[in-house]
Amino acid sequence: MLNVNIIKKGIVIDHIKAGSGYKIFKELKLHRAEHSVALLKNVMSDKMNSKDLIKIENEIDLNLDILGIIAPDTTVNIIEEGNIVRKIAVPLPDKVKGTLSCKNPACVSTIENIENVEFTLVDSGNKKYKCEFCDSWTTL
Amino acid sequence: MLKGRSLIEPGDLSLEELQEIFELSEEIVETPAAFKEVCKGKILGSLFYEPSTRTRLSFEAAMYRLGGQVIGFSEASSSSVSKGESIGDTIKTIGCYADIAVMRHPKEGAPKLASKYANFPVINAGDGGHQHPTQTLTDLLTIYLLKNNFLNLKIGLCGDLKFGRTVHSLVKAMSRYHGVEFYFISPPELLIPEYIKAELEQKSYFETTELTEVLPELDILYMTRVQRERFISEEEYLRLRDSYILDKKKLNKAKKEMIVMHPLPRVSEISEEVDADPRAVYFDQARYGMFVRMALIMKLLGVEIDA
Numbered sequence: 001m002l003n004v005n006i007i008k009k010g011i012v013i014d015h016i017k018a019g020s021g022y023k024i025f026k027e028l029k030l031h032r033a034e035h036s037v038a039l040l041k042n043v044m045s046d047k048m049n050s051k052d053l054i055k056i057e058n059e060i061d062l063n064l065d066i067l068g069i070i071a072p073d074t075t076v077n078i079i080e081e082g083n084i085v086r087k088i089a090v091p092l093p094d095k096v097k098g099t100l101s102c103k104n105p106a107c108v109s110t111i112e113n114i115e116n117v118e119f120t121l122v123d124s125g126n127k128k129y130k131c132e133f134c135d136s137w138t139t140l
Numbered sequence: 141m142l143k144g145r146s147l148i149e150p151g152d153l154s155l156e157e158l159q160e161i162f163e164l165s166e167e168i169v170e171t172p173a174a175f176k177e178v179c180k181g182k183i184l185g186s187l188f189y190e191p192s193t194r195t196r197l198s199f200e201a202a203m204y205r206l207g208g209q210v211i212g213f214s215e216a217s218s219s220s221v222s223k224g225e226s227i228g229d230t231i232k233t234i235g236c237y238a239d240i241a242v243m244r245h246p247k248e249g250a251p252k253l254a255s256k257y258a259n260f261p262v263i264n265a266g267d268g269g270h271q272h273p274t275q276t277l278t279d280l281l282t283i284y285l286l287k288n289n290f291l292n293l294k295i296g297l298c299g300d301l302k303f304g305r306t307v308h309s310l311v312k313a314m315s316r317y318h319g320v321e322f323y324f325i326s327p328p329e330l331l332i333p334e335y336i337k338a339e340l341e342q343k344s345y346f347e348t349t350e351l352t353e354v355l356p357e358l359d360i361l362y363m364t365r366v367q368r369e370r371f372i373s374e375e376e377y378l379r380l381r382d383s384y385i386l387d388k389k390k391l392n393k394a395k396k397e398m399i400v401m402h403p404l405p406r407v408s409e410i411s412e413e414v415d416a417d418p419r420a421v422y423f424d425q426a427r428y429g430m431f432v433r434m435a436l437i438m439k440l441l442g443v444e445i446d447a
């Protein structure tokens with residue numbers, strides 16, 4: 001099996017559904033990260049047969065909301081001194097701020113510079129969120 | 141407590157708060173002179189980012205009739221917004237001069253955004269195709285005054301039910317009252333949207349393409365414009381249009397105490413011959429619109445009539 005060095009300190013995003021890794025990588029803007037980052041695809045795993053995995057060396061601020069929307073069942077492992085010190089389960093968030101943008105061209109948020117527009121989950125099956133300003137529904 | 145709050149959509153108001161507003165409106169209708177100085181020294185900021193003469197005049201008349209004054213602009217090109225000022229900056233500046241503001245804006249959610257920056261009440265006077273709460277208040281007050289209450293009414297809504305924001309808001313607002321039944325009367329192209337029906341109880345509505353079929357049942361007939369642009373062909377438009385025009389002959393089938401409402405301006409959907417019928421209340425409706433705005437301004441400012 002392909003091996004990537006075990007990291008001393010950082011974050012491992014585990015149990016990503018095979019094929020979703022790249023999307024998460026992109027949405028988290030990890031291609032622009034200044035740390036060492038590894039995206040592993042199609043890693044064999046007992047639990048789900050095949051999974052994707054992302055390793056990030058050194059701590060960075062992760063937008064867990066984005067992660068929750070793209071892949072609600074992933075686990076985030078915080079690594080310190082080579083050991084997992086914390087496991088965070090990432091749920092589909094009920095409310096997100098600043099993560100989504102409204103796709104309704106008639107919405108005020110498309111012309112005004114508004115920080116942290118709030119979206120509320122309205123359809124968890126389809127991961128649809130409602131814009132606080134125009135009430136229209138949107139997805140990531 | 142309504143004092144200090146903004147009104148962005150009809151759902152911001154509880155049934156009790158609506159009742160408070162209607163009771164005050166009724167007092168104003170009965171004795172308007174008693175209210176002519178209650179807002180003396182107060183200023184309404186009237187921010188119309190797009191022209192809407194009817195709504196603007198109604199608000200401005202409301203403020204003047206309360207003894208207050210009005211500042212503002214009636215289209216974006218005549219204001220600093222044409223120079224690119226943000227909504228937040230505009231509303232904060234207005235706050236230096238005014239005690240309450242009313243905003244009309246082509247973009248959905250603009251008044252809500254303004255209310256986040258304002259430390260005084262902001263009233264939404266229409267934001268694109270989104271909300272227009274004082275139109276809904278106007279419709280509700282008309283029903284309250286002419287039907288005495290909202291319970292168990294049969295209301296027919298006729299015309300363009302697909303795109304009509306006014307109709308959607310009114311249905312939503314009326315569905316909060318017990319026993320109200322809706323009759324949706326429209327051509328197949330302009331049916332009431334599914335998401336509106338989804339919020340109604342199954343047995344509380346009935347859909348038809350024939351106005352005359354349900355007219356005898358109704359306590360209220362709410363007419364709307366059927367616009368030419370909504371139809372694929374001119375022929376189709378002309379064929380359908382006539383069946384949604386209310387004239388004297390059709391009105392003969394209605395109850396004696398039914399009322400005919402319309403948000404105005406009308407095009408041809410109500411014949412002028414109907415205007416003289418006592419059941420035609422659409423011009424009263426416009427007047428009530430001003431009274432309900434007077435009551436709303438008083439409540440949001442927290443001013444009361446001297447006992």
Ligand SMILES: [Zn+2]
Binds near residue numbers: 103135
């Ligand atoms: Zn929006």
